[in-house]
Structure formats: structure tokens, C-alpha cells
């Protein structure tokens with residue numbers, strides 16, 4: 001009996017080891033597939049702005065050779081493509097720094113309303129076709145601890161997504177509220193929404209929902225992954241509420257600094 005038991009134990013251990021090897025192999029294959037898919041999407045995305053940029057420069061070359069004047073919006077159009085390229089590269093750099101745990105953040109007291117205004121002012125000129133609303137549902141100034149540039153980056157990304165994924169130029173609404181010790185910021189759109197079965201994956205690296213191509217815009221699936229890390233590093237949370245075909249609201253929280261004690265009051 002002991003002999004039989006020992007054989008059973010040995011077979012089970014060998015079987016478990018075999019299952020573990022298969023699991024690791026499966027994980028490794030999936031990681032290679034994800035990397036290959038990413039390389040394919042990234043090279044396509046990086047090449048997309050280069051094609052019109054090259055055409056622009058060829059026109060410049062021709063016109064300057066023949067002494068013709070350039071159209072007034074010539075530089076603006078080229079700059080749009082350069083900005084797109086540099087945005088993609090920044091996202092790739094940020095994502096790799098996050099993965100390596102090397103992304104440094106500033107920590108200074110920040111009036112949250114100022115951060116929101118900065119992001120909205122930068123966004124207004126690029127979103128002229130989308131009505132943009134902002135509502136503050138709290139009366140006092142909310143001060144948080146954090147990195148101004150990175151928080152503007154999070155809001156700018158959510159605004160940019162609201163624009164990208166609203167092909168019918170629907171309105172974009174931003175709100176700021178206070179919920180106890182937390183500030184809550186939301187960005188809502190009435191765009192394409194996100195299929196219910198895909199919402200759980202939104203903040204994963206490289207994730208793009210299957211309806212994303214409807215928007216006609218490309219993407220690397222890195223922006224929300226970066227946003228989640230930045231908000232969590234600030235002690236907050238970020239999530240989405242969406243109805244496929246009707247629109248999406250992204251919300252994030254940030255811990256609010258307690259108000260300083262009042263001095264000089266009787």
C-alpha cells in the first residue's frame with residue numbers, strides 16, 4: 001500500500017510540474033504575441049503622421065524651388081503631425097518608465113481648479129466642433145498634493161479620448177465635485193461608448209475596444225493605462241461608466257488636503 005501511495009504521490013507531483021510548465025509556456029507565448037501585436041500597431045501608428053509630413057515637406061521643396069509663396073496654414077498643418085508623433089513617443093516612454101518603476105512625480109500643493117482650467121484651456125482650440133461644458137459643484141478651492149504637469153496630462157488624455165471617440169461631434173462635459181475627503185473629477189461624452197464585456201480591460205496596457213476603429217482614429221492603447229498609474233500614484237482611483245453606443249463617463253478621485261486652521265477669528 002505504501003508503495004502504491006508513493007507512486008500516486010510521485011505521479012501527482014510530476015503532473016503538477018507538467019501543468020506548471022504548460023502554464024508558464026502559455027504565459028510566455030501570450031507575452032510574445034502581445035509584444036508582436038504592439039510592435040505592429042506601434043509601427044503603423046508612428047508611420048501614419050509621417051506620410052502627410054513628408055508630403056508637406058515635398059510641397060515646401062517644390063514651392064521654394066519655384067519661388068512660389070507657401071499657404072498660410074502650411075506650418076500649422078505640419079505641426080499637427082509632429083505633435084501627434086511626439087505624443088505617441090511620449091506615451092511609449094511613459095509606459096516603459098512606469099513598467100520599470102522609474103517614473104518620478106513632483107509633490108507640491110496644487111489648487112485642483114487651476115489644474116482643470118489649464119487642461120481645458122489647452123483643449124478648447126482643438127475641440128471647436130464639440131461643445132465643451134465645465135461645472136464646479138463645490139464652492140471652496142480644493143487643494144491636492146501632486147504633480148501639476150502629470151495631472152494636466154491625465155485630464156488632457158481623457159478630454160482627447162472624449163473627442164476621438166465622439167465622431168458625431170457630441171458635447172463633452174467636465175465636472176468637479178467634493179465627496180468627503182476626496183475630489184471627484186468626471187469627463188463625459190456622448191460618443192460610441194464601450195461594449196459592456198470589454199469595460200473591465202480598459203485600463204490594461206495595449207487594450208483597444210473592438211469598436212475603437214469606428215472612431216477613425218488610431219491609438220496604442222497606452223493612454224488609460226498611464227492615467228490609471230498616475231492617478232493611483234496620487235492616492236486616487238479611476239474608473240469608467242459606459243453604455244455602448246450612447247457615451248462614456250470617466251471619473252477619478254484625488255485626496256483633498258485638509259483646510260488650514262482658521263487664525264485670528266474671535
Ligand code: ADP
Nearest residue numbers: 161162165193208209212219220221222223224
Ligand atoms: P487609445 O485611445 O490610444 O487606443 P487609450 O488607453 O486611451 O488608448 O484607450 C483604450 C481604449 O479604450 C480605446 O482604444 C477605446 O477602445 C476605449 N476608449 C477610451 N476612451 C473612450 C471613450 N471616451 N469612448 C469610447 N471608448 C473609449
